[in-house]
Amino acid sequence: MEARSTSLKRLKFGKLKVVRRRLLQQYEQQPFVSCLAGFYSCRWKRYQRERTEPGKCCCSLRECMFFPLLVAAFCFSLVFLYTWGEGKNDYNSFDWYNYGNLGYWFLWSLVILIVAAVLFAYISLLLVLAMCLLAEGQRLYLHWSHKIGTFLVLGFSIACLFALSILWRDHRKTVRLSFQVTAPYLHIGAIAIMVLLAWPVAFHAIRADKKVTQMIILGPYLAILLFLFLIPLGMYSPCIREMGTLGPKPALIGHRGAPMLAPENTEMSFLKTIEHGGDGLETDVAISYDGVPFLMHDDTLRRTTNIAEVYPNDAGKAASFFSWDALQKLNAGKWFLKVLWLHNSVRSFVQSVAPGFQHTMGRKAPIEDLLKHNIVKLNLVYTDMSSEDIRKYAAANITTNFYVVNEPWLYSLAWCSGAHSVTTNAVHLLKDLSQPLFLMTPQQYSIMWILTDMTSAFLITLIFVLQWRREKNFSCCPAEDSNSMIENGSSYNKFKTELSNMPAVLA
Numbered sequence: 001m002e003a004r005s006t007s008l009k010r011l012k013f014g015k016l017k018v019v020r021r022r023l024l025q026q027y028e029q030q031p032f033v034s035c036l037a038g039f040y041s042c043r044w045k046r047y048q049r050e051r052t053e054p055g056k057c058c059c060s061l062r063e064c065m066f067f068p069l070l071v072a073a074f075c076f077s078l079v080f081l082y083t084w085g086e087g088k089n090d091y092n093s094f095d096w097y098n099y100g101n102l103g104y105w106f107l108w109s110l111v112i113l114i115v116a117a118v119l120f121a122y123i124s125l126l127l128v129l130a131m132c133l134l135a136e137g138q139r140l141y142l143h144w145s146h147k148i149g150t151f152l153v154l155g156f157s158i159a160c161l162f163a164l165s166i167l168w169r170d171h172r173k174t175v176r177l178s179f180q181v182t183a184p185y186l187h188i189g190a191i192a193i194m195v196l197l198a199w200p201v202a203f204h205a206i207r208a209d210k211k212v213t214q215m216i217i218l219g220p221y222l223a224i225l226l227f228l229f230l231i232p233l234g235m236y237s238p239c240i241r242e243m244g245t246l247g248p249k250p251a252l253i254g255h256r257g258a259p260m261l262a263p264e265n266t267e268m269s270f271l272k273t274i275e276h277g278g279d280g281l282e283t284d285v286a287i288s289y290d291g292v293p294f295l296m297h298d299d300t301l302r303r304t305t306n307i308a309e310v311y312p313n314d315a316g317k318a319a320s321f322f323s324w325d326a327l328q329k330l331n332a333g334k335w336f337l338k339v340l341w342l343h344n345s346v347r348s349f350v351q352s353v354a355p356g357f358q359h360t361m362g363r364k365a366p367i368e369d370l371l372k373h374n375i376v377k378l379n380l381v382y383t384d385m386s387s388e389d390i391r392k393y394a395a396a397n398i399t400t401n402f403y404v405v406n407e408p409w410l411y412s413l414a415w416c417s418g419a420h421s422v423t424t425n426a427v428h429l430l431k432d433l434s435q436p437l438f439l440m441t442p443q444q445y446s447i448m449w450i451l452t453d454m455t456s457a458f459l460i461t462l463i464f465v466l467q468w469r470r471e472k473n474f475s476c477c478p479a480e481d482s483n484s485m486i487e488n489g490s491s492y493n494k495f496k497t498e499l500s501n502m503p504a505v506l507a
Contacts, residue, residue: 007103015484025246031137031481032090033133033136033138034144035135036129036132036133036136039125039129040126040129040130040133040140040142040146041140041142041143041145042143042145043141044181049063052097056236060139060141063139063140063141063142066142066147066150067130067140067142067157067355068148068507069151069154070109070123070126070127070130070142070150071125072125073150073153073154073156073157074120074123074226075106075122076152076153076154076157076158076161077116077119077120077123077153077156077157078120078312079157080116080157080160080161081116081117081120082175083164083171083175084116084160084163085113085114085116086165086174086175086178086182086393086409087168087171087175087411088109088113088406088407089174089382089404089405089406089407090168090171091107091109091110092109092404092406092425094108094109095107095108095109099303102330105382107301114405115156115490116157116160119151119153119156119164122149123149123150123153125211126142126149126150130142130198131196131197131199134197134200134203134204135200135281137203137207138404143274165181168280168365170381170383170391172381173383174243174382177382177383177385177410178241178409180236180237180413181237181239181409181412181413181437181438182438183235183237183439184232184235184237184445184449185345185438187217187232187235187421187449187452188194188448188452189229190228191228191229191452191453191456191457194221194224194225194228194456195456195459195460195463197360198212198221198325198459198460198463198464199463199467201217201218201221201469202463202464202467202468203218204217205218206464206467206468206471207471207498214239219402220434225460229453229457231444232449237416237438238387238413238416238417238418239412239413239416239436239437239439239440240440240441240442240445241416241441241442242440242441242442243441246415246416246436246439247418247437250411250414250419250420250421250432251279251280251417251420251421251422251428252277252278252279252280252421252422252424252430252431253278253279253280253281253282253401253403253421253422253423253424254270254272254273254280254281254282254423254424254425254427255282255403255423255425256268256269256279256282256283256284256297256403256425257270257273257281258270258272258276258278258425258426258427258428259425263304264368265283265284265296265297265304266303268392272427272428276428276431277427277431278426278427278431279421280421282403284296284297286319286320287320288320288322288323289321289322289323289324289329290323290324290329292324294324294327296319298317298319299318299319300316300317300318300319301319301330301465302315302316302317305330305331305483306330307330310329310330328471335415354447357374358375359373359374359375359377360376360377360378360379361373361375361377361378361379362374362380362382363377363378363380364378364380364389366399367392367393367396370393370396371396371398374497375398376397376398376399377393377398377400377401378393378398378399378400378401379401379403379423380400380401380402381402381403382402382403382404382405382410382414382422384402385402385414385419386417387411387416387417387418387465388415390418392418394418394420398423399420399421399475400419400420401419401420401421401423402414402421402422402423403417403422403423403424404423404424404425404431405422405424405430406424406425406426407426408429408430408433408437409437409438411424411430411436412433412437412438413434413436413437415433415436416436416439418477426467
């Protein structure tokens with residue numbers, strides 16, 4: 001009888017140790033979980049939260065329906081932030097567009113970038129909190145204020161992407177060009193996100209009580225992971241090339257001088273271009289009412305001169321409607337430059353008069369037509385950049401210039417693609433580049449790709465093993481006994497009472 005009593009006491013003490021471990025696991029994590037649930041759900045107290053039971057859904061039906069919207073808001077805000085961030089090269093054109101419609105100058109492009117970054121940071125924080133709560137086995141409940149914020153982020157991102165697709169269609173070409181230099185690094189970022197997602201995916205897949213549920217959780221995750229592992233096989237970048245195959249650095253043509261350092265189309269702006277080592281100058285010429293050429297890009301004089309002060313009633317009049325005497329009274333420079341601007345219809349006449357005169361065209365055309373008209377240089381918008389076309393024209397001794405290239409990544413792409421020159425507002429920045437950004441050999445990229453895939457595969461496998469061992473340790477005692485004791489409102493008091501009697505049990 002005494003031996004039986006001793007064995008019961010030992011069994012009871014063993015169960016107490018299990019319950020103690022589970023209780024400590026529940027209560028020791030509360031500060032961390034409290035912060036997660038507090039920021040995500042505004043539920044700062046323990047009794048307001050619920051743990052996900054094995055085999056059960058991680059949230060209610062309403063939350064299950066809203067969670068995809070949270071993920072969609074994250075994806076759309078990320079796409080817009082990347083799209084707008086990579087379009088920095090054209091911010092000046094965007095601000096000009098708004099200036100033409102609103103009548104005053106403001107850096108709207110920078111405002112949109114800041115708003116997009118703040119909204120993306122906000123929605124990313126919500127998603128990270130959700131992933132952490134899922135990894136801790138907590139049921140999700142997004143506070144109503146965050147749901148409103150999610151709708152605002154989603155609506156803003158979709159509206160901006162739609163507006164870009166309608167008003168700025170060429171911007172899509174810029175994004176496609178950016179992929180040629182950023183794709184290897186976007187691949188690493190996507191792999192890192194999949195590694196972070198492995199923790200909640202492994203937690204819920206291992207706790208699922210049905211094979212079908214496990215396949216629903218693991219199937220899409222593994223499919224996306226396999227796609228990311230193999231996607232470098234289809235990547236192309238002109239900046240991934242063998243050593244010694246990089247062409248000379250493209251010449252830098254100052255776009256209206258150096259408008260980042262001095263007022264555009266002014267003598268000071270041209271001198272700044274020369275000072276910083278520019279290889280040439282580009283400007284715009286208009287003809288005054290009495291036939292005098294002068295430097296001016298805009299149709300009107302409002303943006304670049306003080307016409308509103310000198311001729312306030314004529315501020316909206318076209319620049320060519322002013323006489324040279326009237327123009328000299330404005331604060332817009334004191335020089336003129338005689339430039340011959342040719343229309344295609346008079347090219348044959350100029351060629352007959354001056355056979356050695358070199359011509360430039362502003363669009364792509366068949367090589368035969370270009371050679372026929374003695375065209376030796378193409379002046380193309382940068383969105384028409386193609387390494388294949390550049391090589392084709394170069395073989396026929398036709399050089400290519402791309403405008404307006406201000407960003408280092410875009411200049412690097414032009415360099416790697418073989419462009420002969422670029423027109424830029426940022427001679428002072430691009431002149432300091434000693435080699436293209438993102439330049440690497442195929443061997444270096446292969447090593448980076450293989451190491452990324454192997455490291456991520458190891459980490460994901462390790463996460464799944466740790467989650468499996470964790471759940472195996474939790475199931476060391478019958479779930480009914482331990483869960484009933486933990487879920488009971490007086491479980492902690494029972495634990496304290498029985499723990500205080502341990503010396504008697506040991507005795």
